[in-house]
Amino acid sequence: MSVLNMFHKHPELNTASILLVETERQHQDKLAEAILAAQRSFNVNVHLADSLPLPTRNEANRPRIDLVVFIVNHFSSRSLELTKSYLQHLDVMYFLGRLCFLVNDARSAKSDPDKLHAVREMAAKYSSPLLFTELQTEQGLATAADRLLVFTKVSAGFVPGVSSLFLNTLTSCSHPMESSSNTLVDTD
Amino acid sequence: MAAAGSEPLGEAADCSAENTVDMDVFQKLNTASQKLGQAVKINYWTPADPTSNNEESYKYMFRLKQQLAKQCEDMKIRLKIDEDYNFLNPISEAKPDITEALTELETAKNQHQKTTLALHRAQVACTISEKVVKEDKQTESIKETVNHTLRLYSQILNLQEEGNKLRSQVQEVRKKRLTLKKDALMNMVEIRKVSKMKEKKVQSMKSEVLKQGQEYLEKYLNIADLTENVFQGLILGSNVNWATDPHLREIVLQLEKNFSV
Numbered sequence: 001m002s003v004l005n006m007f008h009k010h011p012e013l014n015t016a017s018i019l020l021v022e023t024e025r026q027h028q029d030k031l032a033e034a035i036l037a038a039q040r041s042f043n044v045n046v047h048l049a050d051s052l053p054l055p056t057r058n059e060a061n062r063p064r065i066d067l068v069v070f071i072v073n074h075f076s077s078r079s080l081e082l083t084k085s086y087l088q089h090l091d092v093m094y095f096l097g098r099l100c101f102l103v104n105d106a107r108s109a110k111s112d113p114d115k116l117h118a119v120r121e122m123a124a125k126y127s128s129p130l131l132f133t134e135l136q137t138e139q140g141l142a143t144a145a146d147r148l149l150v151f152t153k154v155s156a157g158f159v160p161g162v163s164s165l166f167l168n169t170l171t172s173c174s175h176p177m178e179s180s181s182n183t184l185v186d187t188d
Numbered sequence: 189m190a191a192a193g194s195e196p197l198g199e200a201a202d203c204s205a206e207n208t209v210d211m212d213v214f215q216k217l218n219t220a221s222q223k224l225g226q227a228v229k230i231n232y233w234t235p236a237d238p239t240s241n242n243e244e245s246y247k248y249m250f251r252l253k254q255q256l257a258k259q260c261e262d263m264k265i266r267l268k269i270d271e272d273y274n275f276l277n278p279i280s281e282a283k284p285d286i287t288e289a290l291t292e293l294e295t296a297k298n299q300h301q302k303t304t305l306a307l308h309r310a311q312v313a314c315t316i317s318e319k320v321v322k323e324d325k326q327t328e329s330i331k332e333t334v335n336h337t338l339r340l341y342s343q344i345l346n347l348q349e350e351g352n353k354l355r356s357q358v359q360e361v362r363k364k365r366l367t368l369k370k371d372a373l374m375n376m377v378e379i380r381k382v383s384k385m386k387e388k389k390v391q392s393m394k395s396e397v398l399k400q401g402q403e404y405l406e407k408y409l410n411i412a413d414l415t416e417n418v419f420q421g422l423i424l425g426s427n428v429n430w431a432t433d434p435h436l437r438e439i440v441l442q443l444e445k446n447f448s449v
Contacts, residue, residue, distance in 0.1 A: 006266075007262075007263055007266050011259050013252060013255075013256075014251075014252060014255065041251075093266060156255075156259075157255060157258035157259040157261075157262050158255050158258070159258070160254045160255075160257065160258050163261075163262065163265075164262075169293055170297075
């Protein structure tokens with residue numbers, strides 16, 4: 001089973017690489033463009049994929065991937081299942097802060113709270129951050145790109161004193177609570 | 189340190205006013221060492237701005253150096269993981285440590301959030317009080333809302349007190365009911381006991397009385413039989429004509445009646 005490995009390649013000077021994985025290829029391109037257009041002080045390579053494992057014929061040309069982003073489509077449960085199966089092809093070191101889940105348009109009317117709950121549970125299980133984005137608007141794209149760049153900076157080692165695991169402990173998703181918001185709790 | 193070292197050099201450059209060539213050189217050296225000192229000062233964290241990606245600038249060099257150092261640290265961590273890997277029990281040894289660390293982390297996060305909330309609250313209160321003092325156009329609305337909230341708070345307190353009183357009353361009533369029930373049960377049990385005892389007594393008495401009565405009856409019947417037999421014997425033995433006297437006839441026939449019965 002081919003596994004995407006973190007430390008099998010040398011990092012390039014002042015360059016970071018992001019891998020965007022999305023099963024339906026809806027928002028990858030726009031997000032990649034936004035990342036490349038964002039203000040940054042280092043070079044970024046954005047790789048797009050719709051499944052893992054990555055094809056082996058490009059293995060030699062591919063640089064070291066610093067951040068893996070899974071764009072989960074929470075309108076279909078199939079996307080969630082496929083994403084879970086892709087996680088098997090990642091090296092262990094990615095789960096320590098070099099992995100990120102992304103959900104688009106969670107505020108829309110046709111979103112199912114159960115499916116959102118399931119995505120949150122998965123993110124909490126692998127203690128990775130879960131970003132809620134609005135990739136339909138320009139401002140949303142720019143915001144998402146900035147947030148992802150912060151993650152890449154830390155996981156590529158461009159911020160001295162901050163390791164990806166430190167950032168992960170602050171940004172990892174917590175287990176969602178049971179939805180019992182009807183009980184009023186007495187404070188103090 | 190380099191910045192401090194450059195100062196006396198500058199003074200020395202100022203003193204020697206005759207040799208202008210030397211001064212130029214010294215000045216250049218001075219400026220260069222000052223820059224170096226500044227760069228060393230910010231060596232801990234060289235800020236990254238997109239404009240300073242000029243390949244030759246000092247800042248860029250230092251930033252690259254820091255990046256490479258950090259990447260080497262990451263790789264060292266990866267190697268250390270392999271060194272420390274316990275093949276027999278990879279997780280179980282560290283599990284209590286992990287759970288402890290996670291709980292500590294959660295408490296630290298919560299603490300931080302609480303303190304930020306408290307800080308925000310303090311800041312808001314401060315700005316509100318300043319505004320109120322300043323007698324701005326917003327002062328009226330602020331005062332209104334504050335008064336409204338105070339009224340609501342007093343209402344809340346009153347209602348809570350009432351609720352507490354009612355609750356305690358309900359509790360007392362329940363207690364009384366409970367004691368009454370217990371008493372009723374006890375009384376019923378006693379009543380049953382007493383009635384049972386009475387029945388037993390009555391029955392035993394009845395049987396006793398019956399027995400005694402029967403005994404007496406038998407005794408007296410025997411006595412009566414005896415006396416009758418004795419009288420009959422007397423009458424027959426005394427050769428009296430008992431057929432003529434009705435009383436004597438009665439007594440003798442009585443025996444036959446008894447025998448036939």
